[in-house]
Amino acid sequence: MKKESVINTKKALVAALFLGAVSFGYAQTESVATETAATAQVQGTQQNPAIEALKKQIEANPNDTEAIVKLATAYQDAKDWNGALETWKKMATLLPDWAPSYYSQAYVYQSMKDDANAKMAYEKYIAAVKPEELEANKKNLAYAHFFVAYQLQKTDKEQAKQHIAKSLTYDPMNAEAMKLSEFLKQ
Template structure:
């Protein structure tokens, strides 16, 4: 148990550094985010990481690096599969679920993204809330946006939570106003 806790802490620190890039990637629409990558992408870095994972399948740090490398090249299916491997090894590690949501969203799989963001919200531990405010705000916003036409009450609750974590998000403020009508 102690070994898993140490892995979680070291991975959380590492992913916290990487998450800054994910946040800016979410709020900026780029041509690569607009296209869905279905074929596996390889490059020397990914090939080397795949070999490392094959040799040590439970090496979560290498898996995180591999999942991030897949995301960097827009190979969303491989990124999702790799993040899912991480959640099998560390089922309570919230950042992996956020990354699954991000990759699904980038692959235009909004249902998969919504499910992953819901898991992310459920997995964030009270001690991690302050460090996770931006990601929590975005996850709540995304779910509220997805539910606005089918479950208006849930969307209202989720957008309120999103604004609680980030009251300056103009998209969330606009959605909140539209839900009040």
């Protein structure tokens, strides 16, 4: 009986080692797959001729705001969110009162599933829109206010109500904003 116990213990130990090795191997494969996907994305944007040409253009003239906007947009199209974000931040540094750079940063943060930073960027956008630019920015302002209201609904209901009211002022037919407004009235 004692011999069977030793054999069963050895089998259990071998099985545990085998399963551990398989799990370790799987973890290594997962890590490599993730790294490969990230590397492919970076290489894809590095090999993108439009992005490379724009980067060279900006190297030659670091204040070329038109090229910076085109580069940020190219990064977004390639779904290189880090590249897009850094480029939009550079644009905001060069032109701190240009509202679209903050809206674009918010879009990128949302794409990265970073709602806290998206909310802050939308708030900067709202504050940066000049009165003479309101008409041209109505749709974006409606969305920015909606997003901020949505983020505030659990923590600051009164602020959320103010933002959703502004959202509906800019886009009174937005069904999602109307639903949120009704919810906040409860």
